[in-house]
Amino acid sequence: MNSWRQRFSLIIAVLSVLILSACSGNTTASSGAAPAGKTHLSIMVGGLNKQIYLPNMLTKQLGYFDQEGLSVTLIDEASGQSSENQVLAGQVDAGSGSYNHTIDLQAAGKQMQCVVQLDIAPGEAEMVSAKETGQIQSVKDLKGKNLGVTELGSGTHVLSMALLNKVGIPQDQAHFVPVGAGDTFIASMQQGRIDAGMTTEPTISRLLTSGVGKVLVDLRTPVTTQAALGGPYPFICVFMNNTYIAAHKDVVQKLVNAYVKTLQWMHSHTADQIADKMPADYYAGNKTLYVTALKNQLSIFSPDGKMPEGGPESVLKIEQQTTQSVQGKTINLTKTYTNEFVDKAN
Known part of the structure; x- marks a missing residue:
């Protein structure tokens, strides 16, 4: 009997160890631990399937994060503003959103x-509902209209206010409606919830092809952006908490190295070749349209990841005109971006 009890106790002990090991393994997996020898980073992106954010997923697809010894988790979020909040809260290591957020935060x-600067122009367009094209033929006609933006406080919201400001329309004389992008933006325009709105590719091309909307102001190239806003407007970048950067310069350098490789790769390949590397669900059921949309705005992607000269000053000027929390504040632009890591990567 004692022998049987000893064997039974041994079996129970072994089972307990196995169960505890399994539980421990699940905890590790859910915490996003990196494979042996790799540093794990979580990056929240303000809309992974929007083409303006394309370098994020493309870097992963090309394997450049892995080459730098990084295990990167890309987290999809509605807008860059949400990303900045999560970075500040320490919930993620980095965010990808509009550069102007760093000014707002300071x-x-x-x-x-x-x-690292991914886009040197917004890659956006102010679209007008086909139902409203008879009434809305210029930015001045947006007064009193319902204008769609990704989210209140987002980069699309600031750009919309900048356009209104340029023609002398106070921002409180338009109604901003948060409608997201893609299907939700298109549905809002079809249903008459918005008369016009700021959105990205491939939503722009989907609206044009379906006849639901038309372009009022095109910000899909550096040249048209300069004409519409009166200066350069660097847009999507990868931002991190300044204290994290100071404490993890080696990790930041590896991250920037990966992104710079991607930007260089993009500028030596065609839109078709770039699209081939992206997940199929990004095409929204129409790869040809996705490629066409990408061709329309390839020039917005930085060739080297550097902040363009004069860009921060131009963005700050618009922030001071449109964002109440920035007005009257002294902003040190040198603390809102850095070319230190990009210079080493190039």
């Missing part, structure tokens, strides 16, 4: 810095 006493 005005609020918080510090975040762009470490």
Whole structure:
């Protein structure tokens, strides 16, 4: 009997060890631990399937994160503004969103810095509902209209206010409606919830092809952006908390190296070749349209990841005109971006 009890106790002990090991393994997997020898980073992106954010997924698809010894998790979020909040809260290591957020944050006493610039122009367009084209033929006609933006406080919201400001329309004389992008933006225009709105590719091309909307102001190239806004407007970047950057320069350098490789790769390949590397569900059921949309705005992607000269000053000027929290504040632009890592990567 004692022998049987000893064997039974041994079996129970072994089972307990196996169960504890399994539980431990599940905890590790859910926490996003990196494979042996790799540093794990989580990056929240303000809309992975929007083409303006394309370099994020493309870097992963090309294997450049892996080459730098990084295990990167890309987290999809509605807008860049949501990304900045998660970075500040320490929930993610980096965010990908509009550069202007770093200026807004400094005005609020918080510090975040762009470490690599992905887009040197917005890659957006102010679209007008086909139902409203008879009434809306210029930006001046947007007064009193319902204008769609990704999210209140987002980059699309600021750009919309900048266009209104340029023609002398106070921002409180338009109604901004948060409608997201893609299907939700298109549905809002079809249903008459919005008369016009700022959105990205491939939503722009989907609206044009379906006849639901038309372009009022095109910000899909650096040249048209300069004409519409009166200066350059660097847009999507990768930003990180300044304290994290100072404490993890080696990791930041590896991250920037990966992104710079991607940007260089993009400028030596065609839109078709770039599209081939992207997940099929990004095409929204029409790869040809996706490629056409990409061709329309390839020039917005930075060739080297550097902040363009004069870009920060131009963005700050628009922020001071459109964003109340920035008005009257002294902003140190050198703390909102850095070319330190990009210079080494190039």
